Amino acid sequence: NAGVTQTPKFRILKIGQSMTLQCTQDMNHNYMYWYRQDPGMGLKLIYYSVGAGITDKGEVPNGYNVSRSTTEDFPLRLELAAPSQTSVYFCASRPTSGGANEQFFGPGTRLTVL
Amino acid sequence: LAKTTQPISMDSYEGQEVNITCSHNNIATNDYITWYQQFPSQGPRFIIQGYKTKVTNEVASLFIPADRKSSTLSLPRVSLSDTAVYYCLVGDEAAGNKLTFGGGTRVLVKP
Numbered sequence: 440n441a442g443v444t445q446t447p448k449f450r451i452l453k454i455g456q457s458m459t460l461q462c463t464q465d466m467n468h469n470y471m472y473w474y475r476q477d478p479g480m481g482l483k484l485i486y487y488s489v490g491a492g493i494t495d496k497g498e499v500p501n502g503y504n505v506s507r508s509t510t511e512d513f514p515l516r517l518e519l520a521a522p523s524q525t526s527v528y529f530c531a532s533r534p535t536s537g538g539a540n541e542q543f544f545g546p547g548t549r550l551t552v553l
Numbered sequence: 554l555a556k557t558t559q560p561i562s563m564d565s566y567e568g569q570e571v572n573i574t575c576s577h578n579n580i581a582t583n584d585y586i587t588w589y590q591q592f593p594s595q596g597p598r599f600i601i602q603g604y605k606t607k608v609t610n611e612v613a614s615l616f617i618p619a620d621r622k623s624s625t626l627s628l629p630r631v632s633l634s635d636t637a638v639y640y641c642l643v644g645d646e647a648a649g650n651k652l653t654f655g656g657g658t659r660v661l662v663k664p
Contacts, residue, residue, distance in 0.1 A: 443596075474654070481640065482597070482654040498653075529596045540587040540644055540652055544596025 440465050443545035445530050451551045452520040460515040460548050462530030469535040471513040472542065473497075473505065475526040482529065488513055489535075520552045557641045562659040571628040573658050575641030578622045583645035586617060586624045591638045591657070600639075601626070628660075636662045 446461045464471065469490045474482040474497075484497030488507040502524060504516040513532075517524060527549050531542040558576040565571045577586065585604055589597040601608055603615040603624070614627040628635055638657040 481656050484652070531596070540585055540602060540642060541599040542597075542652070544598065547594070547596055 445545040464532040468532035
């Protein structure tokens, strides 16, 4: 299994541009998450999904959108990028039951907005 | 969700045991205590989880006193590669949807 994969690894955007961060998992996990991590800080939850077709806001959803059309994919959309969205973005997944709070994280996407 | 408090940083030397204590005074009955490790430029990695008493795996031990208001992650005989940030999280199965990662404890292992 590849686990959780994210693309791209790095991206530089200009203010006002849009982009989609891709996240795919091959573990058949129902739960998926998007976090952002600013330098020297902990992770903040942006959006999460408990299954295909179901998404919900986390702690910092403004400026982002998500969709979950399949179990495997959970893309994060940035509309009208702003410098405040410069961060490292992590996608994670976990099984529906068992292992309670064990999430599996991807390698991250480092985004810079100039 | 229960709030957690842990030291900002700790220094240690190779071969020593590192103990990181996390306070979670408002832990709820159904809450588990979970620890993650994060290396620079990588996503967090699950280390260990427990509910009460002691849990041990190949990486660490987790000690939880009877009142569960705190927990201690123990890393035996650390090496330079154990330099990382360690996060303590508290939540139940449902709260797993919204785990909160605080600032964590930055552990620096020196030669």
